[in-house]
Amino acid sequence: MVIQRLKSLKELLQLKEELLGEYDSAKTRIRICTTGCRAKGALKVRDAFHQELGKDRSIEIVETGCQGLCAKAPVVSVDPDGIFYGGLTPEDVPEVISQTIRNKKIINKLCYSENKTVYPYIKDIPFFKAQEKIVLRNCGYINPTSLEDYIRRNGYVALIKIFRGLKPEDVIEQVTKSGIRGRGGAGFPTGLKWKFARQYQNATKYIICNADEGDPGAFMDRAVLEGDPHSVIEGLIIGAYAIGANHGYIYVRAEYPIAVEYSTLAIKQARERGFLGENILGSGFNFDITIKQGAGAFVCGEETALIASIEGRRGMPRPRPPFPAEAGLWGKPTVINNVETLANIPWIITQGGDAYAKFGTKGSKGTKVFALAGKVRNTGLVEVPIGMTLRQIIFDIGGGIPQDREFKAVQMGGPSGGCLPAEHLDTPIDYETIKEAGAIMGSGGMIVMDEVTCMVELARYFLDFCQKESCGKCVPCRIGTKRMLEIVTRFTSGQARQGDPLFPQ
Amino acid sequence: MSEVDIRKIDQIIKRFPPHESNLLIPILQSVQEEFGYIPPESVKLISRHSKVSRNKIYGVLTFYAQFATTPRGKYVVRPCRGTACHVRGSASVIRYLKSKLKVEDGYTTTDNKFTLETVACLGACFLAPTMMVNHDYYGNLNDKKVEEILKTYR
Numbered sequence: 001m002v003i004q005r006l007k008s009l010k011e012l013l014q015l016k017e018e019l020l021g022e023y024d025s026a027k028t029r030i031r032i033c034t035t036g037c038r039a040k041g042a043l044k045v046r047d048a049f050h051q052e053l054g055k056d057r058s059i060e061i062v063e064t065g066c067q068g069l070c071a072k073a074p075v076v077s078v079d080p081d082g083i084f085y086g087g088l089t090p091e092d093v094p095e096v097i098s099q100t101i102r103n104k105k106i107i108n109k110l111c112y113s114e115n116k117t118v119y120p121y122i123k124d125i126p127f128f129k130a131q132e133k134i135v136l137r138n139c140g141y142i143n144p145t146s147l148e149d150y151i152r153r154n155g156y157v158a159l160i161k162i163f164r165g166l167k168p169e170d171v172i173e174q175v176t177k178s179g180i181r182g183r184g185g186a187g188f189p190t191g192l193k194w195k196f197a198r199q200y201q202n203a204t205k206y207i208i209c210n211a212d213e214g215d216p217g218a219f220m221d222r223a224v225l226e227g228d229p230h231s232v233i234e235g236l237i238i239g240a241y242a243i244g245a246n247h248g249y250i251y252v253r254a255e256y257p258i259a260v261e262y263s264t265l266a267i268k269q270a271r272e273r274g275f276l277g278e279n280i281l282g283s284g285f286n287f288d289i290t291i292k293q294g295a296g297a298f299v300c301g302e303e304t305a306l307i308a309s310i311e312g313r314r315g316m317p318r319p320r321p322p323f324p325a326e327a328g329l330w331g332k333p334t335v336i337n338n339v340e341t342l343a344n345i346p347w348i349i350t351q352g353g354d355a356y357a358k359f360g361t362k363g364s365k366g367t368k369v370f371a372l373a374g375k376v377r378n379t380g381l382v383e384v385p386i387g388m389t390l391r392q393i394i395f396d397i398g399g400g401i402p403q404d405r406e407f408k409a410v411q412m413g414g415p416s417g418g419c420l421p422a423e424h425l426d427t428p429i430d431y432e433t434i435k436e437a438g439a440i441m442g443s444g445g446m447i448v449m450d451e452v453t454c455m456v457e458l459a460r461y462f463l464d465f466c467q468k469e470s471c472g473k474c475v476p477c478r479i480g481t482k483r484m485l486e487i488v489t490r491f492t493s494g495q496a497r498q499g500d501p502l503f504p505q
Numbered sequence: 506m507s508e509v510d511i512r513k514i515d516q517i518i519k520r521f522p523p524h525e526s527n528l529l530i531p532i533l534q535s536v537q538e539e540f541g542y543i544p545p546e547s548v549k550l551i552s553r554h555s556k557v558s559r560n561k562i563y564g565v566l567t568f569y570a571q572f573a574t575t576p577r578g579k580y581v582v583r584p585c586r587g588t589a590c591h592v593r594g595s596a597s598v599i600r601y602l603k604s605k606l607k608v609e610d611g612y613t614t615t616d617n618k619f620t621l622e623t624v625a626c627l628g629a630c631f632l633a634p635t636m637m638v639n640h641d642y643y644g645n646l647n648d649k650k651v652e653e654i655l656k657t658y659r
Contacts, residue, residue, distance in 0.1 A: 039632050039642035070631030073644070216587030216626035254534070254571055255627055257640050295530055296570030298625055312529035312557070314568040373589035373630035380631050411588060445630070447588045461591050469625065471568075 005274040008282040009160045012151075019152045027060060028101060029079040033140065034063040035226040035258050036219075041089070042074035048090035052097045059101060065227020067140035069127055070380035072112060077140075082122045085110035114399055127378050130397050132359060134367050135220075135343045136383045139227035144262050147269040150230040156275055158238060158349035163283040166349075171242040172198060175345065177353030179365030184210055184301070184338030185413065185442045187364070187431040193335055196325040197243040200333040205245040208310070208329065208336045209236055211252035211259065212294045214301040215414025216465070217445030220369040221339035223381055225252065225259035228343065229266035233289065235342030237275065238349055240287045243335050247288060251306055254293045264291050298415075298469035303328075303336045305471065316473045338443070340369055360386040364430035372398050374447035375405070391425040394448055406451040411458070413442030415465050419455065460488045509544040518547075524556045533566055541581075542573040570624070578613045578620035580658050582606070584636040584646075587626030594647075595634040599623060601648045602636075605655060619658070 006012050030049060034042050049061050067075050072086025078100060085096065085107070092110060099105040106120040112127070119125045133139075142149035150156070162171060176191025197205060209232055213221040225232060236248045250267075252260055267289050270276045278286050292310050299305045300315040307329050309315040328334025344366065348356045357365045364386045370393060373379050377399030384393065390410060394400070401407055409419040418439035420427075427433050431441050449458070467481040490496045496503055517535050521528045532555065536547050543566055552559045566572040584590075584599050603609060606619050613620040629635040632644025636651075643654055 036629065036631065039629055039635060039644035073632060213628060214625065216585075216591075217589045217630050218626075219628040219630055222628040253628075255624060255637075293531070293534060295534065295572065296624070297568065309530065310527065312527040312565070313561075314564055371630060373633060374592045379589075379633075414588075445588075447592060447630070449592055453592050458588075458592070461588070465586075465588075465625065 003272045005272065006281055007274065009163055012156060012160060012281060016151050016157070019148050023152060026080055028058070029060045029062050030101070031062045031064050031067070031077040031079065031140065033065065033067050033073070033075050035065045035144075036070055036223065037066075037074035038258075040073040044090050045074050045076070045088050045093060048093035049097075052093050062143050063145075064140045064142065065144045066136075066223040066381055068131075068136070068381045069112070069125075069378060071378050077122060083120055084112060084122045084125060086112060127380075127382070127397050127399065130388075130392065131383050132367050132385050133383050134347050134356070134359075135224060135231075135340050135369050136227070136381065137347065138231060139223060139381075142228065144227050144229055145265055147230060147266070147273060150228070154350060155230055155346075156234055158234060158346040159275070159281060159283075161349055162238060162241060163281060163285070168198060168242045168244060171238060171349065174353040175242070175348060178344075178348045178356035179353075179360070180341065180344055180348065180356065181364060181431060182338055183340035183344075183368070183443065185215075185440065187441060190337065190341055193325060193337075194239065194242050196323070197245075197333045197335045200326065201244075204247075204330075204332045205243055206329045206332055206334040207236055207240045207243060207245045207248040208306065208334060209248065209250040209339060209342055210301065210303070210306060210336050211250055211256075211263075211339045212301045212306060213253060213256075213339070213443060214298040215417075215443050215445050217371060217373050217411065217447040218414065218443040219371045219373075220381055220444055222256050222259050224339050224343050224369075225256070225263050229259075229263045230270065231343040231346055232263070232339055233266055233270050233275070235337070235345035236289060237280070237287055238345050239335060239337060239342065241285055243333070245335070246286050247290070249290050249292050249310055249329075251292045251294060251300075251310060254295060260291065260293060267291065297471070298465075299471045306336065307334065314471070316471045340444075361428065361430040363432055368441070368444055370444045370446050372446050372448070374411075375401050375450040375453070376446075376448040377402055386430045387428045389426050389428050390420065390446075393429075393446070394425075398448070401448065401450050408449045408451055408453055409455070411439075411447040411449065412445065413440035414445060415462050415469075416440065417442045419449070419458070454492075456488070457492050460485070460492045463488055509540065509546050511546060511550075513539065514544065514547045514550055518550055518554045521554070523554050526555055526557045529555055529557055529562065529565055530569070533562075533572055537572060541577040542575055545574070573620075576613070576617070577622075578618050580618060580638050581620045581622055582636060582638050582655075583622050583624045583627065585625075585627040585629070585634065586623050587630060587633070589630035590626075590634040593633040597648070598634045598636065598646050598651060601651055605652065619655075 076085045111118045111120045112125050172194045180190045181187040276288050297315045300309045302317045305315040305317040324334040360366050367383050368386050369383045382397050409421045411419045424437045434441050463485040467485045470477045472478045608621050610623045634646045635644045
């Protein structure tokens with residue numbers, strides 16, 4: 001099939017109509033996660049489905065990104081009924097086809113169950129019910145390698161709105177109105193960041209997507225790039241238009257091979273269709289994206305270190321100011337946005353900043369994706385309006401602690417974050433309340449710890465991590481983390497001595 | 506150590522436009538993709554092509570965890586030591602791998618089959634503890650599962 005480059009907004013709308021026209025939503029579709037679930041044999045399950053169905057074209061197998069409930073990997077959803085199965089093996093597949101697909105019978109043993117209640121349907125499962133999906137709106141529903149799937153679900157439609165009459169300033173106004181703050185961790189208002197970069201006129205500018213998700217325990221950026229890469233590309237195009245950049249980068253960790261593969265493919269597709277390149281959709285706007293692979297350095301998630309890495313140097317941060325918005329990549333004004341932030345942008349533009357600001361708390365608008373991991377039953381990805389309590393996330397959505405053990409703490413914000421003990425379970429969480437409680441929102445990793453986790457040992461673990469990942473530029477970090485690690489290691493190995501900090505007097 | 510094909514290195518480097526210092530990391534990644542490590546012979550060639558001093562190239566390649574300066578095994582085993590894996594027992598998985606493969610972290614078995622390379626986080630925290638063998642992910646590990654996985658690569 002020859003892929004036609006779209007030359008105008010009209011052609012995009014036509015294509016969307018055509019794609020919707022030929023789409024039969026009543027058709028039986030088996031959606032199977034073939035990204036994160038690969039670690040539990042999803043590819044073998046997919047092959048089993050193909051083999052079992054043979055030449056039967058009445059049923060479609062859709063390979064998707066993350067569906068959220070990763071604890072049940074490999075997972076499968078059956079549309080249009082909305083049935084959810086987990087923990088499948090290739091041996092289960094013939095039964096799924098003969099019972100569920102052909103005879104509409106539920107197989108209880110594959111269903112999600114909680115407190116002895118079996119939940120066959122997605123709409124009833126407590127894990128999914130309390131969620132509000134904006135960032136993950138397509139994740140797990142579409143085939144991430146299909147541009148057509150993305151367009152069918154309103155993909156690239158924000159560009160129509162922009163090119164038909166939103167000036168860059170109007171775009172920035174909508175983003176400012178939405179109240180969205182950087183999802184990478186620091187929580188700087190995205191609209192303000194764009195405004196700063198916008199004010200430097202007539203210069204070459206850059207926009208960078210930070211996909212160097214280094215915080216251990218965070219995997220939402222990986223899931224977005226693996227499950228819905230075009231949403232990030234669309235976000236980048238909008239950001240570039242707003243600040244006046246003609247070139248962008250996606251800086252993605254090499255440890256995420258599927259994310260690298262899918263985002264590379266998505267860029268190629270976007271170029272073929274005319275969403276990237278010269279004169280995008282006849283608008284006169286030019287923009288293209290290059291992928292840069294990280295090379296395994298935690299510190300490169302920091303924006304100035306990331307810039308150094310793209311420039312081909314050791315990834316060592318430098319003091320700010322000047323901020324990248326003024327002098328970033330090659331000394332030019334540069335905006336760096338996190339994957340999750342960018343995936344929100346197309347939604348904000350199509351629905352309006354006000355619609356986004358309806359979610360969240362006073363100072364922290366919108367939704368946030370959290371990565372639930374550690375000692376929690378439903379490990380996976382959850383997207384909720386900001387302002388939910390930790391109890392709601394960990395117990396209502398997360399299903400609580402395995403073996404009904406006692407909750408001890410939840411670690412948030414990666415190595416520079418902190419641990420929140422049980423007394424904070426009922427705090428509605430937003431950027432400010434988490435900070436007051438002693439942790440940070442960070443990128444949204446939540447690692448739950450139960451009564452058997454030793455907090456002193458965890459402190460030693462984090463110091464070990466920070467010491468290993470220190471870039472070595474500044475003395476307090478290079479030598480300080482080493483000395484702290486030595487002290488805490490003495491405690492964990494029973495060798496602590498008089499004079500050590502915290503040693504009982 | 507086996508002989509390295511200089512022409513092959515040259516071919517890889519020539520795929521990149523010359524005198525672009527920003528392409529240093531992608532060049533190093535391509536060389537490593539081909540050879541599994543950065544052969545010392547390649548540094549001079551890369552330096553000449555990209556106009557970056559050898560000194561600086563060594564600075565970069567020793568900075569990033571991805572680059573190795575000695576040959577690696579056929580299979581690179583990457584157990585995750587991220588926080589979620591840590592609280593679910595990655596320390597014991599790593600200990601087991603070390604004892605089974607009889608190597609320390611960062612080293613390669615004498616038969617050049619396996620390299621053990623602990624990583625900061627694989628982003629597969631939902632299935633902790635996890636590891637990768639080359640490009641394949643494995644989750645919910647314990648000693649028994651690790652042994653079974655290693656068997657399939659032996």
